[in-house]
Each structure stands twice: as C-alpha cells, then as structure tokens.
Amino acid sequence: MILSAIVDDYIRSAEPVGSRSISKRGDVGFSPATIRNEMSDLEELGFLEQPHTSAGRIPSHKGYRYYVDHLLRTGLLSNQDVHMLKGVLAERITEIEQMIQQVAIILSNLTNYTSIVLGPEVFSTTLKQVQLVPLGDNRAVALIITNTGHVENKIVTIPEGLSVSEIERTVAILNARLTGVPLLQLKAKLYNEIASEIGKHVSNYEEIVKTIDGAISSDDSDNRLFFGGTTNMLNQPEFRDVEKVKSLLDLLDQTDPWMKLFANAQDGIQVRIGTENSVEAINNCSLITATYSLQGKTIGTIGILGPTRMEYGKVIGLLDHFSKDLTTILNRWYK
C-alpha cells in the first residue's frame, strides 16, 4: 500500500516523496514514523531508492515493476477519450497508412507522451496483385498491391525489344504465381521458381527478371514506422537537459532500434521499464506496447514512450482499448 502511494505521488510530482506527505494523504492511516520504518524496509528490499540521505524516496526499476505487475488498477477511459477514439476510427479512410498515422497522433494527444506505431508488418503482408501501366518512352509504372490495401508504385524502365504480348504474358505469370506470397519472400520465389517459367515464354528473360526484381524490392521499410507527439517529451522534467533531448531525438530519427525493440513483441500489452529496454538512450523511459491483428494474425504494434515516471494505469487502459478497436475495424473493413 505504501509502495503504491509512493509511486502514485512520484508520478504526479516528479519529486522524491517523504513520509509525511504520504501520511497526510489520508488513504494510508499511519503516522510518518511508521511509514518511515516501512520505507526503510522497502529500500532494503530494493523497491525504493534515495537520491541522497535526507531526501525522500523514489521508486527503483524494481519498484515500478512490482507496481505495474501487482498494484496497478487500470484506469478506465474517460467518456471524452472514448468519444474521440470512435470519431477517428469511424472515418472512412482509403489507405491503411493514413489511419495508422492518425492513430499515432491521437495517442500522443491523449497521453501527452510520444507514440510509436508500427504499421502492418512486411512479413505478414502478402501480395495481392501486380499491375504494369505503360507510360511510353519504354517506361512503365509497376503497381504492387498488398492484401492490406496498400498500393506501392515504382517507375521501371522496360528492356528494349520486348513485345507487348510478351510483357502481358510476364505479368500474367507473376500474378498467377505470386499472389498470396508474403512480400519478404517475393525475391526468393522470383529467382527460384518464376524466372525459369518466364524464360519459357520470353526471349531475353534475364533483363526482365532484373527489372521485376527492382520493382518488388520494397524500399519502404521505414515507411512503416510512425511517431506522434515527439515534442511532448520535452515537457517532462526529466528532459530539461538538452543532452538527453538530443539523444532521444536522434533515436527517434532512426528506424532500426525501434524494429529491434518491437521485434520480440508478444501479443497483448507489454510494459518495458527503464533498462529493460535494450536501447541506452531510453534507459530512463518506459515503453508500453500493444499489438493489433488482421484475420487472427498479429500485423502491427502501437506503443507509448514516456519517462519511467509515466502514468501506467491510464496508458495501459488506453492502449488496450485502442488496439482492440483497431483490430475490430480492420477486420470488418477487409471482410
């Protein structure tokens, strides 16, 4: 009970909390002296730490962990929040990416922290259709359409001396053989199986295979990561130091670290506190993530990054609600 009170207080004030202020709150019916004794014990057990002698206590990582695992009462969403959520998700949006970006913005607005949203994962996204649209000048637009409704276009140069019927046949083969194949496997499949088949129908197939290769090697791996409210972090007192701001912003500019952080995401809500995050720049932050899915398969992650001193209850409640709503909407949409 005392640990819970300390964490709550610290989350609100960002300052070491002393025995007297706990006692005065009313929900703990003990005198400061008693609380002091307990706090001393809690410190010995590793749940609290003291910035210096004769200062109040602040929760340690272990303390936060215990708080999250055992003491937390997940906050219910306010009506206002739910209403806002409904409004956004109800909008008819044609592309999944637009929606994802919207989600990132809303999340950061509601929490005042930074949100990170990972769009549909490449390895569960499959090819739905390939289209080639001629532009003249030996150029064409290759359209790669995925099962998540995303359309990607790429300009390709068509090899010399290829007849229209040859091109049509090639596209037909691609569609027949590659539909339903995960994007990540396209390349392997192209070389292992399709290339030879194309060779049967088309003359200089080496050139054309190379062209296809260029078209399908997607370069949008970094388009899948969206951030919202990056400057919200600057409001937190733990980022009053410009050096820390810089290292965080530099991190937000990169893609790789986030992929690693999100890679081992299990289904459901996950809370990683401080050094539990493998990236050093956010060792005094906590990252809470939730997954969303399509047709029973997890396809993406939404997350909130805040200081370790973040409002776990509220954020967990929000992410839980959000991820479920997102899943529902996506599934209804793609039926």
Add this chain to the structure above:
Amino acid sequence: MILSAIVDDYIRSAEPVGSRSISKRGDVGFSPATIRNEMSDLEELGFLEQPHTSAGRIPSHKGYRYYVDHLLRTGLLSNQDVHMLKGVLAERITEIEQMIQQVAIILSNLTNYTSIVLGPEVFSTTLKQVQLVPLGDNRAVALIITNTGHVENKIVTIPEGLSVSEIERTVAILNARLTGVPLLQLKAKLYNEIASEIGKHVSNYEEIVKTIDGAISSDDSDNRLFFGGTTNMLNQPEFRDVEKVKSLLDLLDQTDPWMKLFANAQDGIQVRIGTENSVEAINNCSLITATYSLQGKTIGTIGILGPTRMEYGKVIGLLDHFSKDLTTILNRWYK
C-alpha cells in the same frame, strides 16, 4: 574591417568579443584603444550591441545585414564537399522525391545546421497522364502521373452500374482535356469544362465526377517539404534552453509556416536574418534559401536554417553550388 573581424570572431566563439582579442588577431593592426573607439562608433551607428556594460560587443541584426551585403567573402567549397555532392547527385534515382530527400540530408551534414528542402511546387507541376487500374470489388487504383516524374496513387470506389466502356471513355476524356494542366487548377477545370462533356457520354455523371474529384485532390501538399538534421540545432549554444528547442521543433512539425516563408522566394540566393523572418520562433535564426529550376521555371527551394550567428560565407557558397548542380541534373534528366 573591424566589423568584419567582430562578426567572424563571434560566429566562431558565440561569445561577446572585446577590443583586445580583435587587436591580437593580427589582421587588424591597431591597438585595443583605437579599436574601442571604432567599436563605440559602430555601436552608435547600430551595427553592434552590448549585452551589458563592460562586456564585449556582439553584432546586431543590422550588423549581420551589412556583413552579409558588403563584407562577406563567399567561401569556396572544399574538394571533399564537392566530391560528396557529385557522388550523391550522380546516383540514378527514379523518383524526384528520393533525390530531394537525399539533398536535405547531405546539406545538413555538410553544414551542421538544419536544412529545409521544398520539392517541386504544385503550381508549376502539371498533369501528364491519368490511369485507372481495376482491382475488382468495384475498386480501382487511380494513377496521377506528373511531368516531374512523380506518380501518385489513390484507391477509389467506382460507382455502381457503370460499364467498362463508360469508364474507358471517361478516362480518355480526362487525358485528352487535362494533360498539361497544373495540378492546382485540375479541380476548377474538372467542374467548369470537363463535367459537362462527361455528361454527354456517361449516364450518372454526378457520381463519377465526385469520384474523380476525390482522386485528384492531392493530399500530399505536406509531402513536399523535407527536413534534414533537425537535431543539429541542439548543438548550437543558443539552444541550450529547452523552451527554445521546443518552440523550434514544434515549428518544424508544421508545414504552413514554411510555405509562407518560402512563398515569396525570389530566384537566386536569399538571406533572411533574425526578425526578417516573419515567424517568431526563428527570430534568432537566419534562413538562407536558393531556388532550383526545370526548363527555366523555378520549381523548388533549398534552404538552411541556422542561428543568426551562422557561417554565412560557407553556407551561401554551398547553396549556390548545390542549387545550380541540382538544376543542371534535373534538366539533363528530363530531356
């Protein structure tokens, strides 16, 4: 000569410069006392200011302006820089936007300031071709291809009860009548001229005009602005205060202010110092811009944002070189 020395020194050290340190530099052959007299005069004329009595002087906005207009010797690019530049621009890139983004990154790396690049302007970009690619399910991908080589795709829902030939006819009309029209005028033209013509050939033309409208109203106005090295600013001593960092970063998140700042860009290099920028958050910054063009028409802007205390000579030289190279390459490419 003395003003020049003071500005140079201040740019390097970021600290008020005194008479003694100027005298010691050697290139001004006077004693501190003489320099003091001159400095006093310069202050009276408004070129210098004193943070407080008995501190050194720093250049005022007027001082910077005079320095830039009359005293500046544009720094030549180092061989290294030129080489790096060539390397990037030589790469064969299929989309103009990729190149623009590359440019932003390189600029910020070379200068250690923040770069802002405005891609091909909507009002000089014209439509080259419209294509409709059916997806099944009453859905299709509309492709909008511009003269700058950019392809945009949008998913549209085709109104019920429209025959294939009707659709084909509609697209043919669009291509015949809209090719060469600036993107910004598409909408007006659609309603004023095309709608009635479509009406002659197609039954429920209201629905289809609405669909076309949805497809051509581009939402990528914010895709045209690229930033590079946003965190570079944090290295500058004038941004040791988190509040300033926040107001700058908030500004970088927006699009509108930059459009306004870039709107009245004339051809060639333009230097705007401090409060000459209409946006308050960058009143202690300078913005240097240069334009690039295609077929003689200015189509975009590249710029560097730094503290007023920025290395004008180096940056101006770099931007000049860069914008010319960019123009050359673009023109060669689109011939």
Add this chain to the structure above:
DNA sequence: TTTTAGCACTCGACGGATAGGAGTGCTAAT
C-alpha cells in the same frame, strides 16, 4: 509487539557577500 512522539542529524537549496577578471570609457601623452 506494533505504533507513535520526540529529537538530533544530514544534506541540498537559497541568498548574500566577496574576490577576480574581462572589458569599457575617458584622459592625457605620443
């Protein structure tokens, strides 16, 4: 045995005082 009151002690934050130094402005000499 648990809880509480009392008290001495610690340590950081805040404020005033002081010394040092960089730089100026003025005057008189060169």
Add this chain to the structure above:
DNA sequence: ATTAGCACTCCTATCCGTCGAGTGCTAAAA
C-alpha cells in the same frame, strides 16, 4: 590619429551561513 594608462562597471564563481525537508534512532504509548 593613435596609443598607454587608469578608474570604473558588471558578470561570474566561490564561499559561507541559514533554512527546511526529511531521515534514523530511541524511548514511550497502545
């Protein structure tokens, strides 16, 4: 016209004393 010299100003850093929040311990109370 330039320079040396000197008094003066004002910022910065440092030291020191005070204040207050908070602890830890001991002894008394429940």
